[in-house]
Amino acid sequence: MIAVRDSSNRCKNCPKDEESLDSSRPVPNITHHSIMYAPKCLVIVSRQDYIDTFRNCLGIIYTVWVENLGVPLETLVGNLLGCVLVPPPGGPQVRFSIGAGDRQALQPPAAPPMPVTHNAVYMLLRLLGIHNSVTLWCAVMSEHKVLLVSLAAARLSAACRALAALMFPFRYAHVYIPLLPAGLAEVLATPTPFLIGVHSSLKEEVSELLDVIVADLDVGSLHIPAGVNIPRPEGKLLSSLQDSLALVLQPELKSADSAFAPPPPSSSPPHMLDKEIRAVFMRTLAKLLQGYRHCLTIIRIHPSPVLTFHKAGFLGARGLSQCPFAVRLLDSMFFNGLVAERGPPWRPTDIWDELVQNLPEQLRLESLNPELELQHLQDLAMQLHLNENPNPQGVSTATYSQRVLRPPEGASARIHQPPLPPLDARRVRAVIDELAARNAANPK
Known part of the structure; x- marks a missing residue:
């Protein structure tokens, strides 16, 4: 911003010699485009997510x-x-x-509660890799403070959207700012969990935060402070999550050691890889929450029914009492919102409800034929894709130019x-x- 001083606004109490000296200084004619600024801008504000x-x-x-x-x-x-x-x-x-x-x-989209991601999730995995992305997902699910850093505002917005989408069917319930203005950097000192994106020019200011997990999207690094402990799913569930992600992102691994390896399979396009990655995380949460509806209790003595969840009964029945990730998840605001939203028995169902119902049979078939896992993931990914690109009433899906x-x-x-x-x-x-x-x- 350029401030121009007008000689007519000079202080009346200034000495005459100072006034004459000031008036004798040449006033430069600033016209170069590199120091111009736009005094106006147009902003679109809407409840619609387009x-x-x-x-x-x-x-x-x-x-x-x-x-x-x-x-x-x-x-x-x-x-x-x-x-x-x-x-x-x-x-x-x-x-x-x-x-x-x-x-x-x-x-x-066909169902608005279902996140719309396009290629955002695929971009996040491509920038951070499988290990860092899974760690970051665990941090968000366990209500830690997560900060994303990048030189590009578009990357920050897409990465925040991707992390929130990977929580489905949960909804992020804390401070959510995809791009934090530089003048509001003090927000990072809040004691509550958050998911915030900041420009790389503020990297030095955020380096002193002692309880914030920082992911640099440009270099693919993840910094976890020494005093922060991120709970993870129990061993088998975590290894299954990582193996499934590798199966989707690197399908050539299955035949890499074969003496007569077949031609490498063609990978899915980015928009379908995005949905396949989301399908992996959805199945992981469905495995973790299998049978949670059996621990819901409806109390009808009030004017409106009250839903309660028997946490100890669920953890004991599933053998998860010693799993910090499961305990932290059930104590979170996300899970309380899930119970309130999806607890009532009389409500419209969606892809998540179908997945929870069909997953035990899918896992039984996959134990007999492991090749079916990728097929089940692709089927779920196609449902997510059709949610973003529905074709109601037989309308032609020809590409509109x-x-x-x-x-x-x-x-x-x-x-x-x-x-x-x-x-x-x-x-x-x-x-x-x-x-x-x-x-x-x-x-x-």
């Missing part, structure tokens, strides 16, 4: 402004607010334009940038009202 669509819309608005394409910004904002109707869960794909010659598509305007290379480095004008709220409202009247006159 980050890619919002990014595209902001990019289109910026391109229209910087290239002076002749479309009023109020028209673009009004079209975005007034003509884009988000369908209900599992609804059809919506195709729209905000008025700049663009073509965009928006597809709601989207058109998103992009500024030419080097546009942001131009010396003479057109000033971003303030938006006229009345013109935006007029566009929204016109669209509403048109839709009322021509209902679909």
Whole structure:
């Protein structure tokens, strides 16, 4: 930020010689683009979780402004607010334009409580590796303070989203900030658990935190302070988790030592590897929580039923009394939320409920034929993929060619940038009202 001092605002009590000296100094004419700053910005705030669509819309608005394409910004904002109707869960794909010659598509997930990750989980495993990723997952599940560091804000946002998604069916219930502003660094001193991402420029400030687990996404390192103990699942469950991840990410390991090794199998595309990794973590939690519903008790003497969970009975029946990870998980806020949300018997079921019900039979078949494990993982991954890309009522899934305007290379480095004008709220409202009247006159 540049502060310019005006000579007319000089203090009246200053000595004359100092005043004359100050007035004799030449005032530089600052025009270089490297020290310019943008005094305005546009921010989209929404309850909808469509980050890619919002990014595209902001990019289109910026391109229209910087290239002076002749479309009023109020028209673009009004079209975005007034003509884009988000369908209900599992609804059809919506195709729209905000008025700049663009073509965009928006597809709601089939079940909103199910996380939407795209490639975020695969990116996390690729950056940190299997061991560090599993350790970080255990830290989040056991309510530790977790800090992610990277030079790229997009990586921080995706990694936080990935870690929260790997907790499914649990929901993260503590402080969750994918990108922490530099001015709020004191938040890291909070005594409560958190999942926060910070830019690498603040790495020196966070190095003094004694109880925070720091994962550097750019170098793939994980720093665990000496006084922090991260509980892990019991031996067999942990080894099964790591072996399944290796099976998904490195399928060539199965035949690497064969004398006549077959051609290496083709790996799944990144968006399917993402779902296969999520399937591995979901199955791990399903194995750990097998039979948890038998320990739920419904008390009906109150106006609304009260659900309680017999923790000691569950740990004793499963032989997990000496497993710190299981004990810590059952004491967490995540598990209390799971009981309140999924405890009632009369409720809609989803992929998690089907997995818990079918897992014992799947494990029995896998004990007879280990080759079935990968097949079961891929079947579960396909269900997760269809949740993100549903095809209701037989709608064609043909690829829709989207058109998103992009500024030419080097546009942001131009010396003479057109000033971003303030938006006229009345013109935006007029566009929204016109669209509403048109839709009322021509209902679909």
